[in-house]
Amino acid sequence: MSTLVIAEHDNSNLKPSTLNTLAAANAIGGSVHLLVVGSSCQAVADACAAVDGVEKVLLADDAAYANQLAESTANLIKSVAADYSHILAPATTFGKNVLPRLSALLDVQQISEITEVVSEDTFKRPIYAGSCIATVKSNDATKVITVRATAFDPVSDSGGSATIEAVTPEGVSDLSSFVGEEIAKSDRPELTAASIVISGGRGMQSGDNFHLLETIADKLGAAVGASRAAVDAGFVPNDYQVGQTGKIVAPDLYIAVGISGAIQHLAGMKDSKVIVAINKDEDAPIFQVADYGLVADLFDALPELSDNL
Amino acid sequence: MKIVVPIKRVVDYNVKVRPLSDQSDVDLNNVKMSMNPFCEIAIEEAVRLKEAGTATEVIAVTVGTSASQEQLRTALALGADRAILIETESSLEPLAISKALAKVIEKEAPQLIILGKQAIDGDNNQTGQMLAALLNYSQATFASEISIEGDSASVTREIDGGLQTIKVSLPAIVTTDLRLNEPRYASLPNIMKAKKKEMDIQPVDSLGIDTAPRLELISVEPPATRAEGIKVESVEELVSKLKNEAKVIS
Numbered sequence: 001m002s003t004l005v006i007a008e009h010d011n012s013n014l015k016p017s018t019l020n021t022l023a024a025a026n027a028i029g030g031s032v033h034l035l036v037v038g039s040s041c042q043a044v045a046d047a048c049a050a051v052d053g054v055e056k057v058l059l060a061d062d063a064a065y066a067n068q069l070a071e072s073t074a075n076l077i078k079s080v081a082a083d084y085s086h087i088l089a090p091a092t093t094f095g096k097n098v099l100p101r102l103s104a105l106l107d108v109q110q111i112s113e114i115t116e117v118v119s120e121d122t123f124k125r126p127i128y129a130g131s132c133i134a135t136v137k138s139n140d141a142t143k144v145i146t147v148r149a150t151a152f153d154p155v156s157d158s159g160g161s162a163t164i165e166a167v168t169p170e171g172v173s174d175l176s177s178f179v180g181e182e183i184a185k186s187d188r189p190e191l192t193a194a195s196i197v198i199s200g201g202r203g204m205q206s207g208d209n210f211h212l213l214e215t216i217a218d219k220l221g222a223a224v225g226a227s228r229a230a231v232d233a234g235f236v237p238n239d240y241q242v243g244q245t246g247k248i249v250a251p252d253l254y255i256a257v258g259i260s261g262a263i264q265h266l267a268g269m270k271d272s273k274v275i276v277a278i279n280k281d282e283d284a285p286i287f288q289v290a291d292y293g294l295v296a297d298l299f300d301a302l303p304e305l306s307d308n309l
Numbered sequence: 310m311k312i313v314v315p316i317k318r319v320v321d322y323n324v325k326v327r328p329l330s331d332q333s334d335v336d337l338n339n340v341k342m343s344m345n346p347f348c349e350i351a352i353e354e355a356v357r358l359k360e361a362g363t364a365t366e367v368i369a370v371t372v373g374t375s376a377s378q379e380q381l382r383t384a385l386a387l388g389a390d391r392a393i394l395i396e397t398e399s400s401l402e403p404l405a406i407s408k409a410l411a412k413v414i415e416k417e418a419p420q421l422i423i424l425g426k427q428a429i430d431g432d433n434n435q436t437g438q439m440l441a442a443l444l445n446y447s448q449a450t451f452a453s454e455i456s457i458e459g460d461s462a463s464v465t466r467e468i469d470g471g472l473q474t475i476k477v478s479l480p481a482i483v484t485t486d487l488r489l490n491e492p493r494y495a496s497l498p499n500i501m502k503a504k505k506k507e508m509d510i511q512p513v514d515s516l517g518i519d520t521a522p523r524l525e526l527i528s529v530e531p532p533a534t535r536a537e538g539i540k541v542e543s544v545e546e547l548v549s550k551l552k553n554e555a556k557v558i559s
Contacts, residue, residue, distance in 0.1 A: 100438035175447035
């Protein structure tokens with residue numbers, strides 16, 4: 001039994017979600033290899049080789065993989081798939097884009113966003129926005145799996161000494177090409193990696209009012225998130241979205257401000273260690289999951305909170 | 310240009326779904342069913358492309374039970390021209406659904422296939438990508454903007470750190486994200502007109518594909534519940550609790 005984990009990276013740095021995915025691979029058991037698909041990404045392969053518990057790093061370094069587009073990346077993974085019983089990737093927009101394509105190429109029914117490894121062929125995963133937890137057993141020869149990063153503690157990024165082996169590009173496709181990217185520049189931590197997250201909902205009333213959250217975020221070293229309602233209303237971009245159809249976060253502290261607490265939002269944050277809710281509606285469902293609830297007008301509470309930090 | 314929009318009948322997003330008492334599956338008895346919200350965005354985008362003169366025909370397709378005709382009628386009321394139901398009494402997995410949809414697409418030969426990025430029942434986020442693989446088409450997932458430029462499409466994608474724009478050659482598979490558009494409501498006259506639009510119904514068995522399940526559902530349980538919290542009276546008390554009790558800020 002051996003597992004291949006697809007590394008998520010930006011050609012320079014290994015993304016932390018890879019370390020959580022490796023923890024799931026370790027829970028499955030057997031040897032664990034990492035595949036780096038990218039361009040001029042030797043630094044990433046070196047970082048992968050140092051990760052604790054990784055036996056081998058496969059490196060497909062070619063200009064064709066600069067942006068890890070789904071078509072070429074899935075074809076490449078398929079070319080090495082025969083050696084593995086399990087193929088895992090983080091359930092991020094990268095993994096969600098590539099892995100189902102690979103899965104169909106292998107004629108395998110993928111298991112999405114696992115939160116627990118029960119055995120080598122049986123896994124738990126949330127369904128219906130986390131209202132239910134399904135335990136599913138796969139009868140496919142190869143198990144193709146995406147992993148919810150927040151459900152697994154990351155492995156250490158040091159202590160390993162894996163060998164690095166080059167992989168020849170295979171099945172490079174010209175069906176799609178990269179045009180451009182707008183990556184939000186922020187000094188704040190990334191939403192899914194932050195230890196404190198402060199999120200705003202429809203109650204914020206406007207995008208401008210999010211500065212009230214940003215001031216507090218900067219004092220706490222927190223990331224800023226939002227509910228789907230706030231994204232829908234155009235207050236903030238979609239990459240702020242926490243919930244069933246956005247990002248899944250599980251920080252040490254999650255502060256929900258002006259968020260009613262629809263099941264779709266709870267799906268993205270209810271595994272946070274400590275949850276604070278600030279809402280003027282004392283019947284808002286968010287209070288049912290909050291460890292500390294404050295019934296107050298957020299426009300009074302936020303400046304006061306900022307002053308108290 | 311012809312556009313095919315695969316859609317799915319799912320539990321309405323307002324319904325709180327619970328496991329059956331024997332935990333063998335989810336309890337879907339007497340719950341309200343609707344079109345998956347991301348599929349509504351897909352239909353809307355296709356209809357807008359038709360209204361803009363880019364597309365000539367919009368075909369809504371679903372793989373599901375006879376009851377899915379209700380959601381296909383909704384798609385027709387929202388502006389699709391005709392509908393196809395691939396009928397099955399079993400609940401198929403995304404791989405099998407993709408295989409059925411691939412057969413329909415091979416026959417219809419559309420230039421663009423738009424579908425929701427995920428259905429809010431299984432939360433799998435797989436069908437579009439799988440369909441693209443089976444047809445060897447280009448894919449653009451999580452789209453927030455689509456523009457057709459000759460024999461290719463430029464698609465802006467919602468990715469974790471921001472936005473990415475890619476160019477995909479047609480025929481292409483595009484999956485919709487939240488901000489692509491705001492779907493319209495069906496008007497009463499359009500609901501009436503939809504009743505007369507063509508709906509083709511074929512049994513899934515007629516497609517000659519393997520639909521056998523690959524996964525076994527062992528159990529469905531409720532999620533772990535959180536211990537009940539407390540209400541604090543003031544911001545000061547909140548900060549004090551976070552510092553001294555929860556110890557999550559310093």
